[in-house]
Structures are given as structure tokens and as C-alpha cells.
Amino acid sequence: MATAQxxxxxxxxxxxxSRGIAIGYPVFLKAEERTVTESVISQSSVGxxxxxxxxxxxxxxxxxKNLQFQLKTESALEGVSILEAQLxxxxxxxxxxxxxxxxxxxxxxxxxxLQQSVIDFKNRFASLSDSFFEERFKDLQDxxxxxxxxxxxxxxxxxxxxx
Amino acid sequence: xxxxxxxxxxxxxxxxxxxxxxxxxxxxNCLCHVHxxxxxxxxNAKSILSLLMLAARKNAKITASxxxxxxxxxxxxxxxxFDNEFGE
Numbered sequence: 001m002a003t004a005q006x007x008x009x010x011x012x013x014x015x016x017x018s019r020g021i022a023i024g025y026p027v028f029l030k031a032e033e034r035t036v037t038e039s040v041i042s043q044s045s046v047g048x049x050x051x052x053x054x055x056x057x058x059x060x061x062x063x064x065k066n067l068q069f070q071l072k073t074e075s076a077l078e079g080v081s082i083l084e085a086q087l088x089x090x091x092x093x094x095x096x097x098x099x100x101x102x103x104x105x106x107x108x109x110x111x112x113x114l115q116q117s118v119i120d121f122k123n124r125f126a127s128l129s130d131s132f133f134e135e136r137f138k139d140l141q142d143x144x145x146x147x148x149x150x151x152x153x154x155x156x157x158x159x160x161x162x163x
Numbered sequence: 164x165x166x167x168x169x170x171x172x173x174x175x176x177x178x179x180x181x182x183x184x185x186x187x188x189x190x191x192n193c194l195c196h197v198h199x200x201x202x203x204x205x206x207n208a209k210s211i212l213s214l215l216m217l218a219a220r221k222n223a224k225i226t227a228s229x230x231x232x233x234x235x236x237x238x239x240x241x242x243x244x245f246d247n248e249f250g251e
Contacts, residue, residue, distance in 0.1 A: 085184035088211040092187075095212070124216060133218040136180055140212065 034148055039109040046107060050100045053110040056150035060143070061090050089143050094121075111151050118144045164195075166234040170241060172223040174248035182249035183214040189240050195231025
């Protein structure tokens, strides 16, 4: 039989980080500002630079598809649908044709053009005056780190693919 | 062929990432041009980033404008998705 003390309600104070109840270990990710070097590329290198960007996008798409496959085998369908949205980001015309066009016209390296584009999106999302939608920028920011890893060809992924 | 229809956002959180991804997936293979207008802002509905920047909350009314051969059947799919609250 429970004693009166055991039945007492326990009130915990803290900061809510998401709706509902989730059981697991919280992970704190330190968002680091990436330093990207601006380089001018020659007209003859523009094609190669665009191809390098395309390959980085394709590698990121393949990584996400592999993770999606893994989650499907684990029946983690919630994660599969989140990753579907990440695939859409990577195939968005603003992330593909527009960035390729900027590389072509500005004659700057892909990393720099990508980062400038992400800063532009950050400002545009910040101007929405709706905090819920402003937060959606973070999905793109995570992906851009992932893309930068592929572009910089670090050999290992330093950015976690968040789902 | 051009089809214009007003769509109402019925799901609780509005056009956030997953509903936007659903819309883009529906439009992925369609041939027609699709534009959404909300609060005087018109965007390409095949772009998830553009859809998110509409910041369309629950009960928002979006004017969908489709132009192309498969406009009518594509609009039907969009109407169903909005009515089904994107499965949420």
C-alpha cells in the first residue's frame, strides 16, 4: 500500500523542448558557424564547379535515401517522412538551378555561393514575422552543413543528419 | 488549360514542412505550372522552400493556379490532400 508521501504529486520545472512525451537521451548539438572561403573561379572552371556542386547534392540525396531505407526496415515511419522532406529541400529549384546559376554568373566557388544563399534564406525566413515558420529555416541549415561537408570532401561527415 | 481554385489549410499546424513536402511530391511528376498565392505573395508550388515562406497557418486560404495539360487532374489531387489535412 502506497504511503501518503509516495502518492504526492511531483512537479518538475524545466524548459519544454517539444510537444508531447518522448523517452530518450537528449543530445545537445553545438551550432558552429562555418568558415567558408570565397574564391573567384575562371570562366573555364565554371562547368566543373557546377558539376562539383551537383555531385555534393547527389551524394547527400543518396545518404538520405540510405538512411530512409534503414528506417523503413526498422519501421520508423515518422523518420522516413521527415527524411522525405529533406529530399525535397535538396531537389528544390532554389537549391539546384538557382545556386548553379549563381555559380555561373558570380564565378564564385560552390561553398561560398551555397553559404550566401543560406544566409539569404535565413533573412527571408526571419522576415516572416511568424516564429513557427521562422524555425523551419533550421531544416535547411542542417542540410547546408551536410552539403558543405560533401563539398569540402572532408572524408568524414562532421554534421549530423538530423531527423 | 488553366484552372484556378481556392484551397483552405485545414490541418492544425498549417503548411509546415511535411504538408509542404506532400504538395511537392504530388506535383513532382505533373506537367503543368503551379503557383500558390497567399497574402499577395505568389510562389512556385513545386518548391518546398517557397511553400514554407508562404507561412500559411491553419484556416489560411490559398489561391492555386494551375496551367497545363494535366491541370484539372492535378488540382483534384491537391484538393484531396488539403481536405485530408495531409494525413495528419
